[in-house]
Amino acid sequence: SHFCSQQMTVSKITFLIYSQSINQSINQSINQSINQSIIKINLYLYNLDSQYSLTRAQRVRAAMFPETLVEGEAAMPVQPDPTQQSNVQRLAEPSHLLKTAIVHLINYQDDAELATRAVPELTKLLADDDPVVVNKAAMIVNQLTRKEASRRVLVQSPAVVGAVVRAMTRAADMETARCTASVLHSLSHQKEGLLAIFKSGGIPALIRMLSSPVESVLFYAITTLHNLLLHQEGAKMAVRLADGLQRMVPLLKKSNPKFLAITTDCLQLLSYGNQESKLIILANGGPEGLVFIMRNYNYEKLLWTTSRVLKVLSVCPSNKPAIVEAGGMQALGQHLTGSSQRLIQNCLWTLRNLSDAATKQEGLDGLLQILVTQLGSDDVNMLTCATGILSNLTCNNSRNKMLVTQCGGVEALIHAVLRAGEKEDVAEPAVCALRHLTSRHQDAELAQNAVRLHYGIPAIIKLLGQPHYWPIVKATVGLIRNLALCPANQAPLRETGAIPRLVNLLLKAHQDTQRHASSAQQTYQVSKRTHAHSQNTRKRGNVRITVCKSSFYNISHEEFTR
Template sequence: MSSYQMNSGTGPAQTMGPSSEPSYMDLSNMPMDNKQQQTMIWQQNQYMSDSGIHSGQTTQAPSISSKSHGDDVEDGEMDPSKMMFDWALGGDTYTQEQVDDINQQLNQTRSQRVRAAMFPETVPEGVHIPSTQIETDQPTVVQRLSEPSQMLKHAVVNLINYQDDADLATRAIPELIRLLNDEDQVVVYQAAMMVHQLSKKEASRHAIMNSPQMVTALIRAMATTDDLETTRCAAGTLHNLSHHRQGLLAIFKSGGIPALVQLLSSPLESVLFYAITTLHNLLLHQEGSKMAVRLAGGLQKMVALLQHNNNVKFLAITTDCLQILAYGNQESKLIILASGGPGELVRIMKSYTYEKLLWTTSRVLKVLSVCPSNKPAIVEAGGMQALAMHLGHQSQRLVQNCLWSLRNLSDAATRMDHLDNLLHMLVQLLAGNDINVVTCAAGILSNLTCNNQRNKVIVCQVGGIEALVRTIMQAGDREDITEPA
């Protein structure tokens, strides 16, 4: 009979026994005949191994269970009643009875959790519902499934609110029309303020623009009142309506353009903004608006605004209106000239750096530069020098407009001196890759050096001859470049 003994000393294990069969002092060599032997091996390896103090190796705490997980999976002998779970993140363990209690509690509150996720507003205050969420940054399945229902609920609420706004405005419009036509200015102001508030919501805004009587009453109140606040509310309402094509049509048909043009003389900044932006929207999108603005004296009012307003965004909208009105209409160009427009436009090009304002102003100058009457006025106001200031700008659209304007003006500036900076910049532009830029630069140089000895000398001094020869060689058969070069 073999015996198993373990030496308590630190020396090597000894084998004893009279039998010739091997005696195992090292349990790791024991045959794996049954589960008990495996358990002994595991205990030997776990509790008799190096703690890590001497070797520096990382130790691992033994499991509470005496079974290895590998054996459970392979043999299919998993017994839930014998398993322990690490339920809390902190490593706390629960007994099976506690686990059963938790499962029962979660099962009983399942419907409450679903209701709380999908309809949180129905949960009474102070009621605590157990959560199955362990990681705060990872939503539960119920929470993920509730997202579409929440989106649907919000959509339904928005539809209900939209319909409520539309119904409210529709019911209120007849009474508001009556109040806008009242003799009492206080009543008119209150009505205009209420209409302005309604116009801020989409549903009620559509109800207002669908009522020609309402738009007419609003324009009448705006044109006849002496109260600035009433004017501001009415103009603000028209501004809100002008963001819709239907609103633009309603304003146009109700005679709103003459009233809006009159507001361009208002001392109130907000009224000026509402008026010019509404007119701008009309000019852009409503057919017939250009003629109506011209007939109402809009051009003269807009040129006057250039002199008395320093808001760059306001000036950008105003100059864009002037460009729309002047393009292709000689009468408008002459009205701008008679109102002192060229001088104001040149002043803006010299005084401001806001790119959009410079771009819109250069567009007006480009339109006016083809007019024989405006051309000398722009040159005399210093337009050549003002436009030359921006040829090195990063905005290509601004540079292009300045070049086209300079080309149109250059035949009226052949006798002008003191254009040294412009001539130098034009020679530099000849080396560019943009064909439009090279074409304009060559054309301007051709006109400015015609019958002008001083300008010819300057071009030669800044390397113009070499640049022109190189331009001709690169242009090939492009006559629009080779002829002026």
């Protein structure tokens, strides 16, 4: 027991000694930290005092011309609030701007003088027989084109531009080709540069570069050609004569979207209004490559430029079936629900141009459903295209007729007719589409009833009383003929005044036919043109009579109507 108490006493003493040592070390650390903080505060106050001890003249000089400070001299004191400028700082801004402008002016003048002195020697070096010398010269010229001042000097020197073109043509290594192509690309951003390239025979040389395996050379070449086609008079003809189209169309197989966007825009610029260019694009597999892009890419600018080319080609009788066979209808249709209005408009106009060659095309179910939906648009162009495409795709195609009928096409077309008013570009294809839907397919009777149920008969009969041109009248009479096949439509047709309007139309057609027949019997000589016009008018009158008689035949099944 006594031994245990002694042990406890020793432990307490040891603990107390250990605690005291810890407290001493803590106090020492705290004192050191406090001393360091005091030293830092004193240093800060000293610096602050030294900064504010500057005279007013020194502070102004430090703000406006900080480079004049002597080493070790304090700069201008910083504002407590960094978001606010002091009065001196605000006054210093114009001097800083002036200094920067002067520096730029000096550098600009130095660049121009350097380029002016270097141009004659560089022109000689670019024509040297040693490929290494030519390569070094091309690299130097490429560096000079990076600065605006030296670039302007080069543009004004046709000799050096011509030397660059020749060096690019006979380049033995890819680096020389890259540097020279880069030079022409830089120069092509200025009007004077475009003219210098054009006059130096740069277009044929650039077209040869389109066969280069180096991506950067290809990009420089196609971009420079694009700038020439956009802004240089005579460039389009020069590109065509140098077989530029034959080199550009195979580039559609590349995978870089931005490169393809420039290439397709070049194709559009060359093919617009030029039938020969359209045929060259066709001969080199252009339609297939363009359709592939529309099907597999989502870069909006590329899709837009490609749709522009397809729009131009879609009015060519030779390209039209090739685009359709390549799947152009389906590829264009998949972009009709996107957010880009300019792309949608191009796709719709292209589809409208192609649709008369796609009446037997399969796999258009999705496109037809989208077109029916777009009949509800308030945009006249969209409405014109949608009705025109539906009119063509439902012509002599039973499957398409059934599909459009089943997805509400009749109602949508009637609403389109009502909104068309006097817009014949909308009314005529809409009525033609209704005429197709109401005859010669399994759901024809369903469509005939749908016209009545959706209050379409009054709107259709109204078209006969308006001074429309013959295609609308012909389509309307044909639609009435089909509607009259449904017994339930007989009374509504009669009640809306179809019969007297058809009678008036028949009488007018008969009178026109008689009048032209009488004039043809006159003894005086008429020109071939007048004779042909007379024959066409007579034939048109005969068609009117035939169509009206057919409509009368169908309507007259009801005794009261007879």
